[in-house]
Amino acid sequence: MFKVLVSDPISDQGLQKLMDAEDVILDKKTGLSEDELAEIIGDYDALLVRSQTKVTPRIIEAAHKLKVIGRAGVGVDNIDLEAATQKGIIVINAPDGNTIATCELTMGMMMALARHIPQAYKKTITGEWDRKSFVGVELRSKVLGIIGMGRIGSEVAKRAKAFGMEILGYDPFLTEDRAEKLGVTLATIDKICEQADFITVHTPLTNETRNLISKPQFAKMKKGVRIINCARGGIIDEEALLEAIDAGIVAGAAFDVFVEEPPRPDHPFLNHPKIIVTPHLGASTIEAQENVATDVAEEVLHILRDEPFKNAVNMPPVPANVMAKLQPYFLLGERMGHFLAQMADSAAQEIVVSFSGELTEVDTSPLTRYIVKGVLSHHLGSDVNIINAMHMAKIRDVNIIREKSTASKGFTNLITVTLRSNGQERSIAGTLLNGYGPRIVKIDQYPVDVAPEGNIILVSHNDKPGIVGRLGSVLGDSGTNIATMQVGRKVVGGPAIMVLTVDKPVPPETMQQLNQLPDIAQVKEITL
């Protein structure tokens, strides 16, 4: 018998398959504290949650029998994926079922903002007939900026078109082709800030999207812009938004999600006359809840019964013999991908992975997944993992090419990864050096020897006297300590690269200063 715990309110209709299964005992216990959940989780084979239950390392540690965690929804930021993966617990989600619900809430928020519906309602029910204070704006002919053009963002675009809005879209994976099909103009975040009358975000919360819209972005916005967040608290900097409202830049904001949920009773968004709030209701429709519960219940049953399943967001099934050969390279592969994605100026359109030496003797697809995961995680954060990396690449039209090569250049094994995007091509090669661990041994055409870890500064420059000194003094002035430095060039006086490892992240203003130094083509910070 499999024991399944449902720890958040999940639709009964959706759970029917699990309730009917003869090999399943289903318990529903919602509103548990971390202590209470930690105490009972050891009895269960599967856990089903929404966004309320925090599946922390402590819960996972106590989950001795747990085989699968099912998230009835999209975002898995309430589940510690790292801890689950380490413990061999499969985490699955239901990414498609609540797209429309969240899109429709976003449209509702946009209309409520434009016409002050919640504020007008509040006054009218007190008996006041105030028609002067609530003059709104029309959506027709207004510019809507959509940041994050995945499932929900794309559906918002379709509906906003029907309202006669002009749409600017930004997503690192949005191609001209797809944008054209959706009737969306490709734009940068800056352009959206400068031109949009309404801005809505639909990205996951990652290190890159945290505070994506903050003081500098608000400073660029049109006076009277209206802001919507039905994605995740923290994508829009809450404090900076309040300042932008006070400064008269933002005319109104609608938030379904908060940095801390539920927000403290004295949170400044609650009761603010220009901010509309809802309690994380994006996915809360009967239809969406049935969809996500059905999807997740079916997959949990498959996993418990050792049947093929989909929508896993962690854990690769690799045969033991292949694992033994490949495992030492997983970290190197992932770091190489992440390194390369940070070198490139835009998101990958093609990734070419070439293996040589002993690695050509086994099926390297699990290692390829780590490399692809490393590349995509720069933009997708924890949404991409080794189970879904290839799928994520495919749905974003990123072409993956795997090659075997005989040119191991004297190394027992050599992995070369080339990333192509928007006419740009960048590549790195890496290996495992006996006794030294993972090493990047080539960047573009330049031989180097770099441990892929920590904070690395990659400089493309012209081979001229004085560059090292100028660069060193800018870094020194900012209190940045250089741990190691390497310079590579092909010909005297020609293009060259410098690879510096530093002890801590470089402040953004120092990066800007470095990029403005003479004879420096580009300075990139790589964080691994």
Ligand SMILES: NC(=O)C1=CN([C@@H]2O[C@H](COP(=O)(O)OP(=O)(O)OC[C@H]3O[C@@H](n4cnc5c(N)ncnc54)[C@H](O)[C@@H]3O)[C@@H](O)[C@H]2O)C=CC1
């Ligand atoms: N309020 C609610 O109840 C709900 C909230 N959500 C949130 O909405 C988010 C989006 O959901 P979906 O559209 O289904 O996910 P999705 O994965 O289809 O789309 C997310 C898109 O964001 C893009 N992206 C990543 N980093 C970016 C960046 N820095 N700038 C611009 N775009 C970036 C990705 O390329 C991707 O296309 C989820 O991650 C979830 O956190 C989802 C469902 C319900």
Ligand SMILES: O=C(O)C(=O)COP(=O)(O)O
């Ligand atoms: O699916 C998501 O990412 C959501 O944010 C929905 O959250 P919920 O299931 O309503 O707690």
